[in-house]
Amino acid sequence: MKTIRLKNISDYYFDKAWELYEDAFPIEEKKTLDEQIVDLQNDDYHFDVIIEKDQFVGFNLWWNFEAYNYIEYFATSAQHRNKGIGKLVLEKFIDTNNKQIILEVELPISNINERRINFYKRIGFKLNEHYYEIPSLRKSKSPLQLLLMSYPGFISKKDVDFFIHKYHPIIYNKTTK
Template sequence: MQGMKPETLTKRRVTGADDPLFVKSLDIYRTSFPLHEQRRVQDFPLAFEDPGFYYEVFLDEAGRVAAILVTWRRQEFVYLEYFAVSASLRGQGAGQRILEELRDAFPHKVILEIDPPEDEISRRRLGFYRRHGFVPNPQFDYIHPPYTAEGESYPLLLMTHEKTLDPDVYQAFVHFHHEWVVRRFYDISSRPE
C-alpha cells in the first residue's frame, strides 16, 4: 500500500457483523485503539441495528481495508466513535481526505474524542484535528464511561468542527453517548465471548 494516493480509496458501508468487510477491518480496529477504548466485537451486532450507526471502510485498489470510520448520526450531531488509517497509509493524506469528507457532509455537527494532550502521540493527534478545523472543548470535564460494566471510566477531550459545543448539545450528546452508545451494551458485554 506504500505510495497509494488517498483518492484511490473506495468507501463501503458495512451492513453487519457478518459482513466480510467487517471481519477484514478488525485488524485495523484492534491495533489502532487501546483495549479500554474498544467495543467488544460481540457488541457490534446490536450497534448495527441502529439506522444511524455507520461503520464504513475504505478499500485500497487491491480490495484491502485501508481505513475505518465509525459514526453515530443524529439530528443534532454526528459522533465520530472510531477513525483509523492503516499504518502503511499514515502521512499520505488518506486520513485528511476521509476526515474532510465527513466534516464537509456534516458541517459544524461532528463531535469526536481524543486523549488529553499529555504525551507526544496525543499532542500530534490534537494538532492533526486542529489543522482540519476542529477545536477542543476543555470547558467540559468529559469522562467516557467504560465499554463494559467491569471497566473503568477515563477522561477524554471533546473536539468539534470550527465552533465549541453549545451546552445543550453537549448535554444531549452525553446522554446519548453514555446511555445509548455505551451502557445499553452492558448486558451483552458481560457475557463470555
C-alpha cells in the same frame, strides 16, 4: 477512494477492519465484538470502511444523530498512515455533512495524543476543554476521561451535557443513571 458501509460482521471487509480496530485503540476504549454487533443493528450507526484500489485502508465508525454526527472510531492502517488519506477521508466526511461533528480524543499527556489532537485541529476541529468522560467499557474499570473535539466550532458545556444525556445510552448500550 471509496467508502463502503458494512451492516454485518460477515461483510467482506469486516475482518480486516476489526483487526485494525483491535490494534489501533487501547483496551479501555474498545467495545467488544458483541457490542459491535448490537451497534451494527442500529440504523444511526455507520461502520464505513475506506477502500483505495480495492484495498482496505481504514475505517470511520460514526453515528448519525439528530443533533450531531459523532465519530466514535477513526483509523487508517499502518501502511497507509502519514500519506494524507485520513485527512482526505475526514474532509470528504465534513463536506457531506450539514451537522456539528464531534469526536473524542485522549488527554494530551503524551506525544502521540498531542499529535492526534493536532491532526484534527489542522482539519478544522476545535478542542473543547469541558470535563468529559465515557462510561467504563470493561467491568471493574473506572470511567475514562477524554476530551471532545468539534467541527466547525466549539460546543458549550450545555451541549456536552445534552450529548451525554441523550446519546451516551445509545452509544454505550446502557441506560442513563
